[in-house]
Amino acid sequence: MSCLVIAEHDNKSIKVATLNTVAAAAKIGGEIHVLVAGSGSGAAAEAAGKIAGVTKVLHADAPHLADFLAENVAALVVGVAKNYTHILAPATSNGKNVTPRVAALLDMQQISEIVSVESPDTFVRPIYAGNALATVQSSDAIKVITVRTTGFDAVAATGGSGAVESVAAPADSGLSSFISREVSKSERPELTAAKIIVSGGRGMGSGDNFKILEPLADKLGAAMGASRAAVDAGFVPNDWQVGQTGKIVAPDLYIAIGISGAIQHLAGMKDSRVIVCVNKDEEAPIFSVADYGIVGDLFQVVPQIVEELKK
Amino acid sequence: MKVLVSVKRVVDYNVKVRVKSDGTGVETANVKMSMNPFDEISVEEAVRLREAGVATEIVVVSCGPLACQETLRTALAIGADRAILVETDVELQPLAVAKLLKAVCARESPQLVLLGKQAIDDDSNQTGQMLAALMGWPQATFASKLTIADGKAQVTREVDGGLETITVKLPTIVTSDLRLNEPRYVTLPNIMKAKKKTLENLKPDALGVDVTPRMKTVKVVEPPKRKAGIKVPDAAALVAKLRNEAKVIS
Ligand SMILES: Cc1cc2nc3c(=O)[nH]c(=O)nc-3n(C[C@H](O)[C@H](O)[C@H](O)COP(=O)(O)OP(=O)(O)OC[C@H]3O[C@@H](n4cnc5c(N)ncnc54)[C@H](O)[C@@H]3O)c2cc1C
Ligand SMILES: Nc1ncnc2c1ncn2[C@@H]1O[C@H](COP(=O)(O)O)[C@@H](O)[C@H]1O
Numbered sequence: 001m002s003c004l005v006i007a008e009h010d011n012k013s014i015k016v017a018t019l020n021t022v023a024a025a026a027k028i029g030g031e032i033h034v035l036v037a038g039s040g041s042g043a044a045a046e047a048a049g050k051i052a053g054v055t056k057v058l059h060a061d062a063p064h065l066a067d068f069l070a071e072n073v074a075a076l077v078v079g080v081a082k083n084y085t086h087i088l089a090p091a092t093s094n095g096k097n098v099t100p101r102v103a104a105l106l107d108m109q110q111i112s113e114i115v116s117v118e119s120p121d122t123f124v125r126p127i128y129a130g131n132a133l134a135t136v137q138s139s140d141a142i143k144v145i146t147v148r149t150t151g152f153d154a155v156a157a158t159g160g161s162g163a164v165e166s167v168a169a170p171a172d173s174g175l176s177s178f179i180s181r182e183v184s185k186s187e188r189p190e191l192t193a194a195k196i197i198v199s200g201g202r203g204m205g206s207g208d209n210f211k212i213l214e215p216l217a218d219k220l221g222a223a224m225g226a227s228r229a230a231v232d233a234g235f236v237p238n239d240w241q242v243g244q245t246g247k248i249v250a251p252d253l254y255i256a257i258g259i260s261g262a263i264q265h266l267a268g269m270k271d272s273r274v275i276v277c278v279n280k281d282e283e284a285p286i287f288s289v290a291d292y293g294i295v296g297d298l299f300q301v302v303p304q305i306v307e308e309l310k311k
Numbered sequence: 312m313k314v315l316v317s318v319k320r321v322v323d324y325n326v327k328v329r330v331k332s333d334g335t336g337v338e339t340a341n342v343k344m345s346m347n348p349f350d351e352i353s354v355e356e357a358v359r360l361r362e363a364g365v366a367t368e369i370v371v372v373s374c375g376p377l378a379c380q381e382t383l384r385t386a387l388a389i390g391a392d393r394a395i396l397v398e399t400d401v402e403l404q405p406l407a408v409a410k411l412l413k414a415v416c417a418r419e420s421p422q423l424v425l426l427g428k429q430a431i432d433d434d435s436n437q438t439g440q441m442l443a444a445l446m447g448w449p450q451a452t453f454a455s456k457l458t459i460a461d462g463k464a465q466v467t468r469e470v471d472g473g474l475e476t477i478t479v480k481l482p483t484i485v486t487s488d489l490r491l492n493e494p495r496y497v498t499l500p501n502i503m504k505a506k507k508k509t510l511e512n513l514k515p516d517a518l519g520v521d522v523t524p525r526m527k528t529v530k531v532v533e534p535p536k537r538k539a540g541i542k543v544p545d546a547a548a549l550v551a552k553l554r555n556e557a558k559v560i561s
Contacts, residue, residue, distance in 0.1 A: 067475075067477075069477070070440065070443075070449075070450050070452070071449055071450070074444065092471050093453065093468075093469070093470040093471045094470075094471070096436050096452070097440065097450075097452050097453070098440075099440075100405070100436070100437035100438075100439075100440035100441050100444070101440045101441070101443060101444040101450065102444075103406070103437070103441065103444075104406060104409055104440070104441035104442075104444035104445050105444045107406070108406070108525070109404050109405065109406045109407075109524075109525035109526050110405070110406075110435070110437050110441075111526065112433075112434065112435045112436060112437060113434065113436075122529065126434065126534070127337075127432065127433055127434055127531070128322070128328045128337060128431070128432055128434070129431065129434065130534060131327070131328045131330075131337075131533075131534070132328065132330050132337050132531050132532070132533065132534070133531065133532050133533070133534050134528055134530075134531045135528070135529040135530045135531075135532075136526045136527065136528055136529065137526065137527045137529050138525060138526050138527075139525055139526070139527070140525050140526075173449070174480075175448070175449035175479060175480055176449040176450075176451070176477050176478065176479045176480070177477060177478050177479075178475070178476075178477055179465070179476040179477055179478060180475070180476045181472070181473065181474070181475045181476070182473045182474040182475075183472045183473045184472065184473040192471075196559070196560075220560060228489065231490075232489070232490065237473060238455065238469045238473070238474065238490065239469070239470070239471060239472060239473050239474075244431070244434070245428070245429065245488075245489060247471070252559050253553070253557075253559040253560065263324075263327070264324070270537065273559065274553070274557045274559050275537075275540070276549065276553070282542070287540070287542070288539070289537050289540075290540045291537075291540035291541070291557065292540055292541060292542075292543050292549055292552050292553070292557075293540060293541070293542045293543070294542070294543055294544075294545065294546070294549055295542060296545075301545075301546055304545065304546035304547075305546040305549060305550060307546070308546045308547050308549070308550035309550055309560070311550075
C-alpha cells in the first residue's frame, strides 16, 4: 500500500486540512507521500516533509501551477498516480475541484468525503446531507478519495523526515486562465480550523447587524460563519456559509444566532462538540441539536452574553 | 451556441430522509422527488443565456429510470427546447453518468455543458469534473457568475477563501453553485407547452457505455443522534454552563 496526499497549502505553509488528510492516509496504511504543487512553493514543500508520518514529498513548481487550475494539477497527479494504491485530497474547494478530474482520467470512481476508514478498500461517507452514513467498498485499482477533514484528527505538523523530490510539471494546458481572486480578509481564525465559531442567520436582519456578533467573536477568539440565507441576502461573504453545500465544521463550540436549523445547515455543524443557539422561536429545529439554547431576541441576548463573558 | 444541461431526479430537499430498516439504503418509495436544486439553477441559467441571444438551443439530459421523464418535463417547462432520457434501472455512480454524458456530447456537440455542483442525494460533487476530464475540456466549477464572450466563458467561482474568477475556452463544462441565479417559477402555459416538446429515449448499451457500479454499498445507517440539550433562561446561566459544565470557555 502507498498513499499520495495532495497538499492544500499557500506556497509558504501547509494548511491544517492537509494534516487531517494525512491522518486518513495513516489509517489506510503503507507509505505516505505528499504532493505539493505550486509556484514559489519551496517553503510549503519543506513543511510537508516535516509532517508526522510523511516519508517523501513530491514537489512540482511552475508558474502555471500557481493558481491550482484543475486541468494542470490533474495532469500532474495522473503522471505520478501509477505508483500509488490510494490518492487522497482534503474535501476543500481545491480538492473537490481537482480530484474527480484525476479519478476520471484514471478511469476510477472517486469516493467523496470519507469520514472513516474501515479497511484499505472500505470507507464511510455521509449521504443525503448527513442524514445517512454509507459504508462503501471500492473495487478500483487506485482508490481516489476526498477526505472530510472533520472526520480525522490532524496529525502533528512536525516529526516527519520526508525528503523533497522535484517532479516536472506537465506543460500548461492552455484551456483555462486565472483572472483574479477576491479574498475575504479577516483577522479571525479560519472557519474550518477554528475552535469556536459564532454564526449568524437570516434572523440577524442585515449585514450591519452582524456587527453585534463581533464583540462576542472577539471575546471568544472565534471565527464567524453564517447560514445560506444570510449569505444569499448579501449580509456576509459566501465563504462564511456553513452547511451541506458550504463548509463542514466541527469546532468545540458552535454558537448559532438567529438560525432556524434547516437540515442543510445542520449538515455542516451537527458534529460540533457543544452547540449553543439563540432564537426567538422556541419551536425552531436548531433547539433539537443545541446543548444549550436561549429562547429570546438576539439583539438583547447577544450583548448580555458579551457582558457575562467579561465577568 | 448549443447548451446541454444535465438534470438529476432526487429526493426533494424538504423531505426528511429515513434509512431503511434493513440497512440497504434510504427510503425512496412514496417520497416526493424533484429536480436536483443545482440543476434547476443550471436550466435557469441556460434559459437566460438563450434570452440574452447567446444560446440558440437547450438540450436537457437525465440518466436513470423512466420516472426521470417527469424531471425532464419540468426542465422543458422552465424553457429547455428538447430532452434526452438515458434510461436504465442500474444504480448510476458519477463516473458512469459522466461516461453517458460524454456519449451524449458526442452526438450533440454542445459548446457549453451545465451541471450542478453536487447532487443532494449522493453529495458526490464529481460528475462535472469527470465529464470535463473525459472530454478533454476545461472546467469551471462552483459558478456564481457566468458570461460568454469571444469563444470563452468567464466564470466567478465560490471557493473556500472567497471568490475566484477564471476564463475557460469553449467548449467547456460549468457547474452551478446556489448563487448563480434564482430559478423562475414554472407557469401552467409553459407546463402545457412542455408536453409537446421532444423527449428522446436512449439506452446505455446503444451509447456503448458500461455503467456497472465500481463502488458497492455495504450498508447504510443513521448517524448517531445528539442527546437532547436544555433551554437555559438567560445569558448568565448560559455562560455559567459553558464555563462549568461544558468547560469550552474559560
Ligand atoms: C440545495 C440546497 C442547499 C442548501 N445548502 C445550505 C447550506 O449549505 N447552509 C445553509 O445554512 N443552508 C443551506 N440551504 C438553505 C436551508 O434550507 C435554509 O433555507 C437556510 O439554512 C435557512 O437559513 P436561516 O436559518 O438563517 O434562516 P431562517 O430559516 O429564515 O431562520 C431564521 C431564524 O431566525 C430567528 N430569528 C429571527 N429574528 C430573530 C431575533 N430577533 N432574535 C432571535 N431569533 C430570531 C427565527 O425565529 C428563525 O428561526 C440549502 C438549501 C438547498 C435547497
Ligand atoms: N443520473 C444523473 N442524470 C443527470 N445528471 C446527473 C446525474 N447524476 C449526476 N448528474 C449531474 O451531475 C451533477 C453533480 O452530481 P454528483 O457528482 O452526483 O454530485 C448533478 O447536479 C447533475 O447535474
